[in-house]
Amino acid sequence: xxxxxxxxxxxxxxxxxxxxxxxxxxxxxxxxxxxxxxxxxxxxxxxxxxxxxxxxxxxxxxxxxxxxxxxxxxxxxxxxxxxxxxxxxxxxxxxxxxxxxxxxxxxxxxxxxxxxxxxxxxxxxxxxxxxxxxxxxxxxxxxxxxxxxxxxxxxxxxxxxxxxxxxxxxxxxxxxxxxxxxxxxxxxxxxxxxxxxxxxxxxxxxxxxxxxxxxxxxxxxxxxxxxxxxxxxxxxxxxxxxxxxxxxxxxxxxxxxxxxxxxxxxxxxxxxxxxxxxxxxxxxxxxxxxxxxxxxxxxxxxxxxxxxxxxxxxxxxxxxxx
Numbered sequence: 001x002x003x004x005x006x007x008x009x010x011x012x013x014x015x016x017x018x019x020x021x022x023x024x025x026x027x028x029x030x031x032x033x034x035x036x037x038x039x040x041x042x043x044x045x046x047x048x049x050x051x052x053x054x055x056x057x058x059x060x061x062x063x064x065x066x067x068x069x070x071x072x073x074x075x076x077x078x079x080x081x082x083x084x085x086x087x088x089x090x091x092x093x094x095x096x097x098x099x100x101x102x103x104x105x106x107x108x109x110x111x112x113x114x115x116x117x118x119x120x121x122x123x124x125x126x127x128x129x130x131x132x133x134x135x136x137x138x139x140x141x142x143x144x145x146x147x148x149x150x151x152x153x154x155x156x157x158x159x160x161x162x163x164x165x166x167x168x169x170x171x172x173x174x175x176x177x178x179x180x181x182x183x184x185x186x187x188x189x190x191x192x193x194x195x196x197x198x199x200x201x202x203x204x205x206x207x208x209x210x211x212x213x214x215x216x217x218x219x220x221x222x223x224x225x226x227x228x229x230x231x232x233x234x235x236x237x238x239x240x241x242x243x244x245x246x247x248x249x250x251x252x253x254x255x256x257x258x259x260x261x262x263x264x265x266x267x268x269x270x271x272x273x274x275x276x277x278x279x280x281x282x283x284x285x286x287x288x289x290x291x292x293x294x295x296x297x298x299x300x301x302x303x304x305x306x307x308x309x310x311x312x313x314x315x316x317x318x319x320x321x322x
Contacts, residue, residue: 030117030118030251030255030269030270030302030303031116031117031210031212031213031255031257032115032116032117032118032170032212033170033174033200033202033212033215034130034132034154034170034174034176034200034202035176035198035200035215035217035249036060036084037217037219037247037249037274037295037308038060038062038219038247038274038276038293038295038308038309038310039058039060039219039310040196040219040220040247041219041220041221041245041278041293041310042192042194042220042221042222042223042241042242042243042245042278042280043146043182043192043194043221043223043241044180044182044194044195044196044219044220044221045145045146045147045148045180045181045182045183045194045195045196045220046139046141046146046148046182046194047092047101047103047137047138047139047141047146047148048090048092048103048139048316049092050092050093050094050101051092051093051094051318051319051320052091052092052316052317052318052319053089053090053091053316053317053319054089054090054289054314054315054316054317055087055088055089055314055315055317056087056088056089056090056312056313056314056315057085057086057087057088057312057313057314058084058085058086058088058107058109058310058311058312059083059084059085059309059310059311059312060082060083060084060085060308060309060310061081061082061083061308061309061310062081062082062083062115062306062307062308062309063080063081063306063307063309064078064080064081064082064115064304064305064306065077065078065305065306065307066078066300066304066305066306067118067303067304067305068300068301068302068303068304068305069301069302070268070301070302071301072299072300072301078304080113080115080123080304081113082111082112082113082114082115083111083112083113083126084109084110084111084129085109085110086107086108086109086110087107087108087109088105088106088107088108088109088132089105089106090103090104090105090137091103091104091105092137092139097138098138099140100138100139100140100147100149101138101139101140101141102136102137102138103137103138103139104134104135104136104137105132105133105134105137105152106131106132106133106134107131107132107133108128108131109128109129109131109132110126110127110128110129110168111126111127111129111158111168112124112125112126112127112168114129114158114167114168114169114170115304116167116170118270118302118303118304123165124165124166124167124168125166125168126168127158127159127166127168128157128158128159128168129157129158129168129169130154130155130156130157130158130169130170130174131154131155131157132152132153132154132155133152133153133155134150134151134152134153135151135152135153136149136150136151137149137150138150143184143187144183144184145181145182145183145184146181146182146184147179147180147181148178148179148180148181148196149177149178149179150177150178150179151175151176151177151178152176152178153173153174153175153176154170154173154174154176155173156169156170156171156172156173156206157169158170158171160205160206161206162205162206162207162208162210170205170212171205171206171208172202172203172204172205172206172211172212173202173203174200174201174202174203175200175201176198176199176200176201177198177199178196178197178198178199179196179197180194180195180196180197180220181194181195182194189225190224190225190226190227191223191224191225192222192223192224192225193220193221193222194220194221194222195218195219195220196218196219196220197216197217197218198216198217198218198219199214199215199216199252200214200215200216200217201214202214202215208258209256209258210255210256210257210258211255211256212255213251213252213253213254213255213256213269214251214252214253215249215250215251215252216249216250216252217247217248217249217250218247218248218249219245219246219247219248220245220246220247221243221244221245221246221278222243222244223241223242223243223244223245223278224241224242224243225239225240225241226239226240226241226242227239227240228240236284237283237284237285238281238282238283238284239281239282239284240279240280240281241278241279241280241281242277242278242279242280243277243278244275244276244277244278245275245276245277245278245293245295246273246274246275246276246295247273247274247295248271248272248273248274249271249272249273250269250270250271251269251270251271251302252269253269254269268301268302269302270300270301270302270303271299271300271301271302271303272297272298272299272300272301272303272305273297273298273299274295274296274297274298274308275295275296275298276293276294276295276296276308277293277294278291278292278293278294279291279292280292280312282316286315287315287316287317287318288313288314288315288316289312289313289314289315289316290311290312290313290314291310291311291312291314292309292310292311292312293308293309293310293311294307294308294309294310295307295308295310296308
């Protein structure tokens with residue numbers, strides 16, 4: 001009886017793989033990676049100050065308003081909203097590696113309607129999703145520019161089953177390397193432009209030979225920093241950043257979707273670009289920060305196109321000895 005159930009499950013999996021592959025081939029659908037676009041914006045190439053721990057609560061909302069094919073034509077109007085929130089922490093030390101401050105980040109989050117790829121049936125309840133861990137984060141600070149380099153991984157802790165309707169994770173281990181800079185155009189560093197490039201290398205999905213292609217993401221912005229002075233105008237009570245932000249994402253290598261023993265589908269690669277705005281404010285007295293980003297996508301090919309909203313609340317703890 002057990003062997004019969006095992007065979008039935010395998011047969012079902014084969015059918016699901018074939019169905020997904022045919023849908024992918026027909027619509028040039030793409031598999032999604034773990035990188036969350038919109039998580040970085042103004043001063044994306046700048047590390048937080050040394051000897052600090054920032055505890056933050058992000059809220060990511062992505063609303064898809066159309067699905068575009070390989071020619072960029074609209075082939076569907078999904079009613080899909082993906083939501084992610086959780087609790088994270090970022091640590092920056094005074095320990096130096098190659099002249100850079102060492103830091104690390106972790107994020108534990110939950111997600112609903114996790115988008116697995118470019119197909120409309122991506123609805124699921126809110127549940128624990130894949131874990132984000134950044135064990136290596138290096139930051140350099142110069143008079144005219146800041147630089148960052150990091151390695152991060154996405155650990156498949158969210159629920160995933162091939163063909164499952166309630167998946168909260170992507171079912172694969174993901175490695176990612178990032179490097180970026182923030183350029184300052186004046187001595188006070190109040191006018192700046194940033195760019196951060198991230199290259200994501202994806203493993204095979206759980207219990208399958210399905211493999212998402214490598215993904216390149218570029219994020220940043222151009223903005224202005226304003227110092228909000230106290231009533232006596234003797235010291236700043238807050239720091240306000242505002243400006244325009246952008247992101248690009250390109251599938252660098254083809255997805256691999258095996259069908260049977262002799263055929264592997266490789267759908268056309270996808271890409272998207274986006275423009276938007278950001279404003280964030282740090283209250284110096286209580287060292288609490290709030291930020292808001294809105295980015296509207298355009299020029300999508302072989303993927304969803306929509307709007308990204310990213311809200312962040314954070315508190316910064318200083319580790320400096322008084």
